[in-house]
Amino acid sequence: MKITKVRVEGFRLLQDVEVAIEPISTVVVGRNNSGKTSLTEIFARFFGDRLSSFRLEDFSSGIRHRFNDAMALREKGDVDPQTVLDALPQISLTLTIEYDVAAKDIGPLSPFIIDLDADSHSAIIRLEYSASLDTLQMLLEPPAPEEGDDPKVEFIHHLRNTVPRAYAKRAVALDPTNPANERRFDNLGPVLSLIQCGFVTAQRTLDQSKRGDADVLGKLLSELFKTATEATSPISDQAVASGLTTAVAMVEKVMQKDFDVQLKGLLPTLDTFGFPSLNDTELMPQTNIDVETLLSDNTRIFYTGSDGVHLPEGYNGLGTRNLIYILLQLESFHKRYRACEMRPGTNLVFLEEPEAHLHPQMQEVFIGQLEAVIKTLSDQYPEEPAWQVQFIVTTHSSHLANAATFDAIRYFLNVQTPLPGIRRTEVKDFRKGMNTIGPDDRKFLHQYMTLTKCDLYFADKAILVEGPTESILMSRICKLVDAGLAEEHRLARQFLTTIEVGGAYAQIFYPLLDFLELKTLVITDIDAVRLDETKEKKRWVKCPCADGSRTSNSAIKSWFGAKVGEQITLAVLNAKGPDEKIQNYRRIAYQIPEEGSMHCPRSYEDALILANLDHFEIADDADAGMRAWDTAQNLSKADEAIRFAITEPDWRVPSYIHEGLEWLSKPPPEPAPPPLLHDQPDLDGTIADEVT
Numbered sequence: 001m002k003i004t005k006v007r008v009e010g011f012r013l014l015q016d017v018e019v020a021i022e023p024i025s026t027v028v029v030g031r032n033n034s035g036k037t038s039l040t041e042i043f044a045r046f047f048g049d050r051l052s053s054f055r056l057e058d059f060s061s062g063i064r065h066r067f068n069d070a071m072a073l074r075e076k077g078d079v080d081p082q083t084v085l086d087a088l089p090q091i092s093l094t095l096t097i098e099y100d101v102a103a104k105d106i107g108p109l110s111p112f113i114i115d116l117d118a119d120s121h122s123a124i125i126r127l128e129y130s131a132s133l134d135t136l137q138m139l140l141e142p143p144a145p146e147e148g149d150d151p152k153v154e155f156i157h158h159l160r161n162t163v164p165r166a167y168a169k170r171a172v173a174l175d176p177t178n179p180a181n182e183r184r185f186d187n188l189g190p191v192l193s194l195i196q197c198g199f200v201t202a203q204r205t206l207d208q209s210k211r212g213d214a215d216v217l218g219k220l221l222s223e224l225f226k227t228a229t230e231a232t233s234p235i236s237d238q239a240v241a242s243g244l245t246t247a248v249a250m251v252e253k254v255m256q257k258d259f260d261v262q263l264k265g266l267l268p269t270l271d272t273f274g275f276p277s278l279n280d281t282e283l284m285p286q287t288n289i290d291v292e293t294l295l296s297d298n299t300r301i302f303y304t305g306s307d308g309v310h311l312p313e314g315y316n317g318l319g320t321r322n323l324i325y326i327l328l329q330l331e332s333f334h335k336r337y338r339a340c341e342m343r344p345g346t347n348l349v350f351l352e353e354p355e356a357h358l359h360p361q362m363q364e365v366f367i368g369q370l371e372a373v374i375k376t377l378s379d380q381y382p383e384e385p386a387w388q389v390q391f392i393v394t395t396h397s398s399h400l401a402n403a404a405t406f407d408a409i410r411y412f413l414n415v416q417t418p419l420p421g422i423r424r425t426e427v428k429d430f431r432k433g434m435n436t437i438g439p440d441d442r443k444f445l446h447q448y449m450t451l452t453k454c455d456l457y458f459a460d461k462a463i464l465v466e467g468p469t470e471s472i473l474m475s476r477i478c479k480l481v482d483a484g485l486a487e488e489h490r491l492a493r494q495f496l497t498t499i500e501v502g503g504a505y506a507q508i509f510y511p512l513l514d515f516l517e518l519k520t521l522v523i524t525d526i527d528a529v530r531l532d533e534t535k536e537k538k539r540w541v542k543c544p545c546a547d548g549s550r551t552s553n554s555a556i557k558s559w560f561g562a563k564v565g566e567q568i569t570l571a572v573l574n575a576k577g578p579d580e581k582i583q584n585y586r587r588i589a590y591q592i593p594e595e596g597s598m599h600c601p602r603s604y605e606d607a608l609i610l611a612n613l614d615h616f617e618i619a620d621d622a623d624a625g626m627r628a629w630d631t632a633q634n635l636s637k638a639d640e641a642i643r644f645a646i647t648e649p650d651w652r653v654p655s656y657i658h659e660g661l662e663w664l665s666k667p668p669p670e671p672a673p674p675p676l677l678h679d680q681p682d683l684d685g686t687i688a689d690e691v692t
Contacts, residue, residue, distance in 0.1 A: 001097055001098065001099040001100070001106070001109060001345045001346055001388070002021070002023050002097070002098055002346060002388075002390060003021045003095055003096070003097055003195070003346060003348060003390060004020065004021055004096050004097070004098045004122075005018060005019070005020055005021060005095070005096035006018070006019045006021055006039075006093070006094070006095055006096075007019075007092075007093070007094040007096075008038075008039065008042055008092070008093055008094075009090075009091070009092045009093075009094075010059055010060050010063050010089055010090055010091040010092060011038060011041075011042045011058060011059075011060060011091045011093075012035065012038045012041075012058060012060060013033075013034070013035035013038055013060070013414065013423060013424055013425040014035050014038050014039065014042070014060070014424075014425050015060040015062050015063065015424040015425070016424075017035070017425055017426070017427045018427065019039065019410055019427055019429075020410070020429050020431060020432070021390060021392070022390070022407070022408050023390065024370065024371055024374075024390065024391065025367055025370050025371075025390075025391045025392075025393060025404070025408055026390070026391070026392050026393070026408055026410060027367065027393050027395060027400070027401060027404040027408050027409050027410065028392060028393065028394045028395070028410045028412060029394075029395060029396075029401045029409060029410070029411055029412070029457040029458065030411055030412030030413060030414075030457065030458070031413075031414065031458055031459070031460065031495070032396075033414055034412040034413060034414040034425060035412050035414065035425035036394040036412050037202075037352070037394065038425075039392070039394070039412075040199065040201075040350045040352060040392070040394060042091070042093055043093070043197050043199075043348065043350065044197075044199055044350075045058075045129075046093055046127045046169065046188065046191075047191075047192065047195065047196075047197035047348075048197060048199055053129075053164045053167075053169075054091055054129050054163070054164070054167065055160070055163065055164065056156075056159050056160045056163045058091065059089050059091065060089075060424065061421075061422045061423075062417060062419065062422050062424060063089040064089065066087055066088055066089040067088065067089065067155075067159060068155075069087050070084050070085075070087040070088045070140060071140050071155070073087055074136070074140045074141075081133055081136060082133070084136060084140070085131060085132070085133055085136060088130070088131050088139075090128055090129060090130035090131075090167075091128070091129040091130075092126055092127065092128045092129070092130075093126070093127040094124065094125070094126040094127075094174075095124070095125045095126075095127075095195070096122055096123075096124050096176075097109065097112075097122065097123045097124075097125070097345065097346075098121055098122050099121055099122070099123065099345075100121070101118070101119070101120075101121045106345075107342055107343065107345060108190065108193040108194040108342055108344065108345055109123060109194055109345050111173065111183070111185075111190050112124075112125050112173040112183075112190070112194070113173075114173050114174075114175050114181060114182070114183050115175045115176055115177045115178065115181070116177075117177045120176055120177055122176050123173070123176070124173070124174040124175075124176050125171060125172070125173055125174070125191060125194075126171070126172045126174055127169065127170070127171055127172075127188065127191065128169070128170045128171070128172065129167055129168070129169055129170075130167060130168070130170065131166050131167050131168075132166075132168065135165070135166035135167075136166075138162055138165065138166050139159075139162050139163070139166040142154065142155055142158035142162075143158070169187075169188055170184065170185065170186070170187075170188075171184070171185040171187070171188050171190065171191045172184050172185070173185070193340075193342055193344065194344060194345045194346075195344060195345065195346060195347075195348060196333075196336065196337055196340070196344040196346075196347045196348070197347075197348045197349070197350070198329070198330075198332075198333035198336075198347065198348070198349040198350070199349075199350045199352075200325075200326055200329045200330075200349070200350065200351045200352060200354070201352050202352040202353040202356065227332070227335045227336050227339050230339045233335070233338065233339040234338055234339075234381065237335065237338075237339075322354075322356055322358060323358065323362070326351065326354060327373070330349065330373060330377070331377065333347060333349055333389075334347075334377045334387055334389075337387060337388075337389070338381065338384070343388075344388070345388065346388045346389070346390060347387065347388060347389040347390070348389075348390050348392065349389055349390070349391050349392070350391075350392050350393075350394070351391060351392070351393045351394070352394050353394065353395060353396060353397075354366055354393060354395065354400070355395055355396070355397035355399070355400050360399045360453070363397050363399040363400040363403070364399050364400070364403045365403070366400055366403070367393065367400060367403050367404045367408075368403065370391050374386065374387050374389060396458055398449075398453045398454060398455050398457065398458065399453055401457050401458075402446075402449045402450045402453060402454070403450060405446070406430045406431075406434055406442060406445075406446055407430060407431040408430075408431075409430040409457075410427055410428070410429060410430070411427070411428035411430065411457060411516060412425050412426075412427055412428075413425065413426045413427075413428060413516070413517055415517075426517075428515060428516065428517075433515045434511075434512075434515065436511055437511050437512070441508050441511075444505075444508055445508060445509070445512055448501075448505075452499070452500075454497060454499050455497040456497065456499070456512070456513075456516060456518065457516075458495070458497075459495050459496060459497035459518065460494045460495040460496065460519075461494055461495075461496050461497075461518065461519045461520065461521075461664055462496070462497050462498075462499060462513070462518055462519075462520040462521075463496060463497070463498045463499070463520070463521050463523060463664070464499050464501050464506050464509060464520060464521070464522045464523065464524075465498060465499070465500055465501070465523045465524075466500070466501070466502055466503045466506075466523070466524055466525055466604070467500060467502065467604075467637075468500060468637070468638070468641070469604060469605070469637045469638075469640070469641045470500075470523060470604055471498055471500045472638075472641040472642070472645055473641050473644055473645050474498045475645070476644065476645045476646075477653050477657060477661070478491040478492065478496070478661065479492065480651075480652075480653050481653055481658055481661045481662065481665070482665075485662070485665055489665040489666055490665065491661065491664070491665050494665075496664075503524050503525055503527060503553050503554065503555055504554050504555070505555075506522050506524055506555035507554060507555045507558035507559070510558070510559075510583075510586065513584075513585060513586055514584045514585060514586070517585055517668075518585060519585045519586075519664060519668050520585060520586045520587075520664075521586075521587050521589060521660045521661065521663065521664040522555065522559075522586060522587070522588045522589065523589045523590075523604075523656075523657060523660060524553055524555045524556060524588065524589070524590055525553060525590065525591065525602065525603045525604060526545065526551055526553065526556070526570070526573060526590045526591045526600070526601075526602060526603075527542065527551050527552045527553040527556075527602065527603070528542065528543055528544065528545040528547070528548025528549075528550075528551065528552075528570055528602045529541060529542055529543060529548055529549070529550060529551070529552045530543045530547050530548050530549055531549070540552060542602070543602075544602055544606075544625060544626060544629040545570060545591070545599075545600040545601065545602050545625075546599070546600075546625055546626070548570055548602070549569060549570065550567045550568060550569050550570060551567075551568055551569075551570065551573060553590070555588070556568065556573065556588065556590060559581075559583070559588050560576075560580075570600075573590065574592070574600065578659070578663075582663075585668065587660055587663050587664070588660075589656045589657060589659065589660030590656060591603070591604075591607050591654070591656050592655055592656045592659075593610075593655075594610055594611050594654070594655050595655060597610065597620075597624075598625075599624055599625030599628065600625070601625075601628065601629075601654070602629065603632065604654070605632035605635055605637065605640070606625075606628040606629050606631070606632040607654035607656065607657075608640070608644065608654055609628040609631055609632060610624065610625065610628045610654075611651075611652040611653065611654045611655065612651045612652055613628075615648065615651060616628075616631055618631065
């Protein structure tokens with residue numbers, strides 16, 4: 001059986017999101033503060049070993065007003081308590097599990113299959129953090145505020161203290177064929193038997209220079225020993241644990257014979273204190289050794305070295321230690337899975353930022369190796385079924401993300417809601433959303449992103465350029481444009497990624513950019529061409545814009561919807577206004593005449609020349625356009641890029657790029673506010689939002 005879908009409601013930025021889960025590995029990507037960690041955290045709250053409960057701040061900012069709504073209903077006095085309870089916010093995690101209807105034994109899934117459809121092969125489980133009728137009074141009857149206190153602030157303080165006591169975790173089985181049919185459970189016990197979760201967090205404290213224990217790997221031995229001692233563990237593991245216990249018992253026996261006798265010599269006799277009632281009392285030390293404490297506190301991992309000198313754990317590189325730590329954690333989860341008396345239906349393992357300290361090549365193979373790890377660990381038990389495990393990997397690494405298939409990517413996007421100051425997460429599922437892109441273009445995009453390690457998944461905004469010249473100069477260009485922008489709009493304050501795509505391929509990225517809702521500037525060349533009839537065969541050749549009739553640029557033609565074989569004239573392009581160059585989250589920028597000039601450049605190089613005639617010793621006259629064209633043909637593009645990027649102190653950015661970057665610098669338009677149905681929630685703005 002496999003978990004195929006997860007829905008989170010009411011938790012931090014995950015106000016209402018649905019995430020499809022792949023059979024083996026699902027890769028969650030997105031910018032900082034987009035909700036990736038929250039996905040791991042809600043599972044940790046319901047399934048993990050962490051004893052901390054939810055807090056008031058864990059409720060999504062968009063639903064906290066429901067505490068006020070419920071309070072207002074209760075104060076009316078004639079409202080049914082169930083109605084008041086239904087008005088309260090709750091946090092929920094809904095899991096859809098697919099299973100084999102022909103399986104002889106579905107084990108711990110049985111209590112959650114409540115439909116009567118013989119052809120149905122899914123079960124739905126909802127985990128809730130909610131209040132009950134018994135706790136309504138505790139929750140919604142705060143103490144009367146003292147004189148001078150703000151009742152709204154006091155209500156918030158009351159909720160902070162009361163929510164952990166008034167709310168509880170519950171489980172509900174839902175009928176996939178009939179939403180009205182459900183079965184409730186008093187506790188999470190049946191769910192915890194069905195789904196086992198493991199967490200490899202991002203904070204692994206492997207660096208000796210930081211606070212924390214450097215012997216992180218050694219402490220995992222204690223966990224492995226604890227699992228091996230369970231009666232349901234494999235016989236081979238139990239034998240190892242028994243051998244360790246026997247060895248420690250023998251050491252303990254020896255110590256109590258000799259060590260404790262010597263230790264007694266350090267203790268004074270109590271009769272020396274002069275209290276008569278203590279004269280017949282004698283102190284006798286006895287040393288006991290606990291195996292788990294011995295392993296966790298006194299056992300260290302060493303790496304084999306030459307000449308019999310073995311290196312301590314902290315002497316190895318952080319990348320190697322990180323990878324070993326992850327693998328040992330996976331072995332620990334696997335052992336725990338095998339040790340369960342009733343084998344869980346599936347094991348869900350969360351890997352947060354596995355790229356920490358790993359070099360790029362190691363990151364690229366990591367996702368692909370997870371399936372090999374499953375096989376390696378399962379092969380240790382050839383008589384048993386393979387380890388039923390699914391991985392959810394959250395990452396900020398373009399190397400790791402681009403190595404995954406498109407179908408495995410889930411893109412988390414932090415968006416502004418129509419309500420001021422309230423943000424939430426949207427999830428972009430590549431398996432569904434990329435269906436509008438043909439298979440050839442999908443293959444091209446994936447291969448391109450894998451080869452170039454582009455940061456589209458993590459950038460705030462993107463710039464697509466044609467060639468290396470623009471790519472080299474873009475950082476310098478942004479600084480020049482920033483000089484004329486307001487402080488809050490400066491590009492240096494934003495995470496921009498520049499991608500070199502060429503004029504023939506930019507249009508392939510358009511659907512992907514729209515899907516990501518990523519504000520993007522596409523900088524391309526107008527590529528003027530004219531019909532050459534001087535040869536035996538007619539052909540279109542490149543030329544200055546003054547001599548050209550149309551564009552040969554496929555990115556421009558695609559932008560303005562030209563059909564196959566249809567052409568767009570230069571006159572049409574020159575007549576396009578700024579609004580016509582914007583589509584969804586994208587804007588295209590191609591050459592236009594500089595202010596006060598009638599010369600339209602054909603490419604970036606002659607655009608740079610026409611914007612900076614004095615740097616190229618060209619007179620500003622009627623022939624400037626042609627001389628700029630001639631000069632551009634003889635330029636060394638690399639030399640000029642380095643010259644203007646580094647040595648030229650002051651120069652003008654070509655107008656078409658300047659206009660585009662000014663547009664890019666501004667934030668995307670805010671969504672229109674909805675009709676005002678109730679007062680702005682009092683709780684919002686007074687409680688710090690959790691944005692991870």
